[in-house]
Amino acid sequence: MEIEALRQINDLRDRWGRKMNVRHVLEAAPALVVTFALSIMAVFAAPLPARADAPKPITLVAFGDSLTAGYGLKASESFPAQLQMALQAKGYKVMIVNAGVSGDTTADGLRRFDWAMQPKPDGVILELGANDALRGIDPKEPSANLDKMLSALKSKGIDVLLTGMKAPNNWGEDYAKAFDAIYTDLAAKYGVTLYPFFLDGVALDPAFSQPDGLHPTASGIAEVVKRITPDVEALIQRISQRKTAAN
Structure with a gap:
């Protein structure tokens, strides 16, 4: 998800150049916010690795x-x-x-x-x-x-x-x-x-x-x-x- 968010940002830069005006940013913001939110959710939803000190059965x-x-x-x-x-x-x-x-x-x-x-x-x-x-x-x-x-x-x-x-x-x-x-x-x-x-x-x-x-x-x-x-x-x-x- 993080990679997808970065890809979209880079795509916007390529299309509009580095001097992105406010209107372009506002138009792109909803999609970027959703992508970023999903990436954060994915991180917290991922299973935690087993503790190295957890006792084995x-x-x-x-x-x-x-x-x-x-x-x-x-x-x-x-x-x-x-x-x-x-x-x-x-x-x-x-x-x-x-x-x-x-x-x-x-x-x-x-x-x-x-x-x-x-x-x-x-x-x-x-x-x-x-x-x-x-x-x-x-x-x-x-x-x-x-x-x-x-x-x-x-x-x-x-x-x-x-x-x-x-x-x-x-x-x-x-x-x-x-x-x-x-x-x-x-x-x-x-x-x-x-x-x-x-x-x-x-x-x-x-x-x-x-x-x-x-x-x-x-x-x-x-x-x-x-x-x-x-x-x-x-x-x-x-x-x-x-x-x-x-x-």
Whole structure:
């Protein structure tokens, strides 16, 4: 707009010469005033640039299988999406990345782990193991895979919320005992917070389950989010404290 106003002034000078009489100025004034006013309005209407010192949102990666990915659900109904909305409603500046892949075992997760952590997040919600348990894989294998992931996260200084899983009863009591212990043992080893059972209050409840009886409905995920949110808030607070101490 400023450029247009100057162009019109220069055009007037070219047409009438530098000795513009009063009548010419008065005739041109309304158009120039409007143009100048619009230019001023444009300046004030333009969005202000983001403050350089404005805090960036905390980034969490939800790394898991179909329970994280949102199998059978809309993207907006997935665990990461619903959790982000719940946290933002509480005033947290947070972005949660959905790094869930349906069907993944802990071995599958380990293979894609390094690139899934790029760029480096502030924190990770680690949810894996359900498919290992469903397939009856020796608990030593998911334990070793999760151990490697937690070790890598610790070395990178990334805060973690580990979510546990429980083995189905069909593999027997000994298997269930060994499998369930994976999460408590690893949480103690690495000093991370453990949310004992990701599907707490939802598993095997027809009101919260899809027809396959395994995957939560949107309302089931909402229940998961409601129950796990306090632990995620604690994770965010730890991250914020670490960032403050580093500055």
